[in-house]
Amino acid sequence: MSNMKDVAREANVSVATVSNFLNGKKVRPKAAKDIDLAIKKLNYVRNNTARFLKTQRSAFVVFVVPSVWSPFFSELTFWVQKYLDNLGYKMVLCVSENDYQKEKSYVTMAEEQRVAGILSISYSDLTSHVHSDIPLVSIEKESTGQFSLVSSDNYEGGKIAAKELSERNIDKYIFIGSANHSSVEMNARKAGFIDYCNNHGLKFEIAEVDSRKNDKKKIKNLIDEISNNGKKYGIFAHTDEIALILTQEFQDAGLKIPEHVQIIGFDGWKLTPDTHLTISSIRQNIEEIAKTAVEQLHKEMEDPDHREISRLMIPVAFRAGDTTENK
Amino acid sequence: MSNMKDVAREANVSVATVSNFLNGKKVRPKAAKDIDLAIKKLNYVRNNTARFLKTQRSAFVVFVVPSVWSPFFSELTFWVQKYLDNLGYKMVLCVSENDYQKEKSYVTMAEEQRVAGILSISYSDLTSHVHSDIPLVSIEKESTGQFSLVSSDNYEGGKIAAKELSERNIDKYIFIGSANHSSVEMNARKAGFIDYCNNHGLKFEIAEVDSRKNDKKKIKNLIDEISNNGKKYGIFAHTDEIALILTQEFQDAGLKIPEHVQIIGFDGWKLTPDTHLTISSIRQNIEEIAKTAVEQLHKEMEDPDHREISRLMIPVAFRAGDTTENK
C-alpha cells in the first residue's frame, strides 16, 4: 500500500505539504490539485494507526457490556453506538458475559490500544484494574467513586412506585427485594419506597425473595396472608423478574390481579421478550442513559487532565401494565 | 505514560531485551526479573498502536450490520463477537441502519485504521468501495463475487418448505414472495420450492405481496379462492413477515389455520419479538452463520496473499409452529 511519501513524490511536493493538505490546512492551488491526482492515482489511504501514534489520540471507545442479546442491552448498545458515532468515535464492542476475567482482559486491551475512553456496565469492580488515566464512565452499576456514574434514578423510582400504588386504594404496602442480589441499586429503590410510605403515613413491610430458588415457601405465606385477609395489597418488586414470578405464583394460587394484589416491577435486563403478560413497571429511559453516558465520557476525553467525576441520575417513569388497576 | 525505553533504562537492559521479554522470547533470568520489576514500578503498559504500526497487523475486525436491536441481528452480533474474541480479534461495531453513506464511511474508516478484516451484512454493495486488499466476508447478502459469502441455504430452504407441506395433505401449493424486495435470496427460496414441486408432481402457483402496502386486494382474492374451494392450501411465504400478515388477514376473514390453509415462513430479522403467534418457519442457524463467517475471515486474514473466495451455504431447518398441522 502506498504511503504519504509516495504521494509526495508523485505530486512533486514534500510530505509536510501532503500532510497539511490532508488536514485541511492551506496549500497552494496547484499543489492541492497535484496531490489530489496523486492520491487517486496511487489509491492512497491515510494510515490512522501512524497518525494516532504520532498525535497520541485515538478514535476508539471500548464498550463493555454483559450481553448484547437481551432487549435491554441490545437497545443500550444501539444508542451508545449511535451517540458515539455522532461524535466521530468508533465503538469496540466487548461482551463480558459477567465473566470477571474477560472484563479484566478487555480493560487491559483498552489500555494497550490507548483507546480514548471506556464505557462499562459491569457487576464486578473492573475500575480497580484501570492503571492508566483513560476516562471511564460506568453505567448503572455503582463503582468505587473514582469514575463517573450514569444510572437510573433508583431512589426516585421507589418513590414513584409507592405513589402510584397509593393512588390505587391499597391497604398494605410491601417491598420485595431479591435475596440473592443485594446491591446499591436495590437499596436505593427500597429507600425511595420506604421514604414515600413514611412521609405519607402508609403501612409497609419489607420482604425478600430468592429469584433463583424461586422461594416457594415465602411466597406461599404471602399468598395465605393475602387470601385470608380481605385487604388490598400493593407490591413493589425490586425487578420485573421478581414481579413476574410473584404474578404467576399468585395467579396459580387463584388470587386475582389487580383485584386482590397490585404489583409494580422495575424495568430490567433479565426479562425475556416472549412474556405475554405486561407487568406494571418503573421504566428506565435507555436512550437517555446512553446519551448521558456518552456525553459525560466525551467531556472527559476532550480534556482528560481536568476531569470532573460526576454521578448522573436519569429520571424513570411509571408504565401502567396489567398488574395495576386503572386510576 | 512510560514507554519501553523507560523500562529498559530502569532494568538496565536494552529495549530489544524488553521487547523480546514481552514477546515471550528467551532472556536471561536476571533480566527477566529486573524487567518485570521495572514494568510494575513504572506501571508500564505496552502500546499496541506502535506495535501494529511496526508489524503492519491489527487485531481489529470491523463488523457492519444494519441494526443491533432486532432479535436476529443482536443474536448474530453476539455470536460474531464471541467467535472473533476466541481468535483474539476485537470487534468494531458499526451499525449502518441501511444507510449507504454510513456503510461507505465505515469501509473508509476500516481502511484508514488498517483493520485486519471486515465482516458485513449489507443491502447495498459496499464491496465496490473497498480499495485495499483487506479481507471481507459478506453475510447473507450476495455480493459481486469478489469476496466470500456466507449465507443460509435459501434454495434448500425452499425445498424443505415444499416437502414439509407435501407431508401435510395439501391440495394446492403457493409461493408468495415480496413485491417490494426482490432479491437473490428470494429467488433461491422460490427456485427450491418450485423444483421440489416439479420433481414431485405437485401443483403450485407463484404470487407476490407488497408487505409495505399490505396489498389487501391480492390477499382478498386469495381468501375468496380458498373459501369457495374445499381444497387445502399450503403456502410458503418468502419471509416470516409476509407469513404473519397472511395469517392475520386469513384469520380476520374467518379462515381456519391450519385447517384450511397451512403457512410456512422464513426466519428473518424484521419480525418483532412481541408477536404472540408462532409461525411455522424455515429457521436460520444464526450461530453457525456467525461461526462460519468468522472462520472464513480468519483464514483470509491469516494469509491475505493467497485468499480463496468461497461461497458457504449454511443448512436451514423446519421449525413447526401454529400455522401447520402436526404430522
Place this chain on the structure above:
DNA sequence: GTGAAAGCGCTAACAA
C-alpha cells in the same frame, strides 16, 4: 506556503 528533519513507541535485522 513549503521542505528538511526529528520523533511518536515499537520490532527486527544485524553485529557483537
Place this chain on the structure above:
DNA sequence: TTGTTAGCGCTTTCAC
C-alpha cells in the same frame, strides 16, 4: 542472548 540501530507512516516544529 543482548545491544545498536533503522524504520513502520505520520505530524509538527523550525528555518526558509
